Amino acid sequence: MNRREFVLSSVRTAASVSLLGLGLSLYSRQASSLPAWALRPPGALPEADFQGACIRCGLCVRDCPFDMLHLARLGQNIPTGTPYFIAREAGCEMCEDIPCVAACPSNALDHSLTDINDADMGLAIISDQEACIAFQGLRCEVCFNICPIRGDAIRLEYRHSKRPGQQALFIPVVYAEHCTGCGKCEEACILEEAAIKVLPRHLIQGKLAQHDRLNSNGSL
């Protein structure tokens, strides 16, 4: 092979490989979108960083004593090989020693998370007040009772009922700064389709222009 041929064939190879790279990148953009119903384990980096860091080993899945994490398979609408859980099927039990994070070799589950109450897997929201029976005046309290941090993340608040003959409502209210998105409330909701759902935080929370938002005392 002379010099000219060598250069030509190298250029050809480089061009083909670049095209392949482009194709792979485009495919990965599509294959990396996470549906809202799939939640990441505690300590997971922000989604884009998580998908760069996670080496898809499944150690977090194996070390979860409650077996509620899964590794996505090719063909599911979840990035292949990455860990997730579905709140309605089984939420995170918020283990104090956070074994899933301890097991992670890549720091995709950030080892700087040491207090499970600081976890941010998502945020609960009463997504259907018309269906939630607490809003009909019944004392349900199932989501409140199951919440690992009830009283902080979810509280029962008194509302005066506008319906004739009804005295009071005790409705569940979620406080975003305490809720870890563990999903237990959605798992436990007694309705056929849960009226309280856990979704990625950014899908729920509004944002003020400055960093001032009301905290739970109602002060700025």
Added chain:
Amino acid sequence: MADSRRLSTDSRKPWLKRHRWLLLRRFNQLGVLFMFLLGPLFGAWLVTGNLSSSMTLDILPLTDPLLLTQSMLSGSWPATTGLIGAGLVLLFYALLGGRVFCSWVCPVNLVTDLAAWLRRRLGIRSSARLSRNLRWWLLGLVLLLPVLTGTMVWEYVNPVSMLHRGLIFGIGWAWLILAAVFLYDLLIVSRGWCGHLCPVGACYAAIGVAAPVHIAAPRRDQCDDCLDCFKVCPEPQVIKPALKGSALRSGGRHDPVIDSIDCTKCGRCIEVCDRDVFGLRLGWRGQDQQINSKLSEPTASLKQQGLQH
């Protein structure tokens, strides 16, 4: 006459002797897989995780260095267990020869070896021409993409982790990728995946660049040109310099050591050769003197090993 791609059938060696390396390898490959499956199948969690990263008996972490590198290139810093695990794997393959991973551990090798075997049996000779260097380009791409995109692009298609993870955690549609690799190897390019494209294999090859374990052809003068070794070898180009090369080394000897990092140390060439031309040689490369002096009495050493007829 039998198809020239088939092995010579008038072998003087008994079947077991012609296949003991192969059996050992299969035993090892399936054994590794079995260890990983003990947990999911029988609840005995000796080893958890998969080849990307695993934990054995709660104390031995092992992590794939290429995966962890991609993770770091995408902009994150791994946990200590990840780093230790990758260090151990690096050390292991740096000493044993990187592509030992390919022929002794990687589950895809079962698929591509099957394709190669079928190819021989069915007498499929046509094979598209493809450079064996393509894998290095792909390895570069695999390492570059996390830097450019911030995500581990290769992991969306990597057949190696797809298959291993799939066997342990559920395969989903990943078998399609393996089927593609199989058909490509069988019908389009001989040894097309492992021998030309796989960047994982290329990475392990690079890791083993200085390994002191080699296959050599100390009795190359006995070769009767049956070409059986070339037919079974997944990287036949590595054999020629050692078996037929004319370069003289210090001491006026031919250099019979296969020192290409592409050799997977599968040992197939050793066992298929009727004339026991090949053998295993230990010694750091670069110390040619020492290797050559060891090789200068091949007959004696072969006698010791009971390989001499």
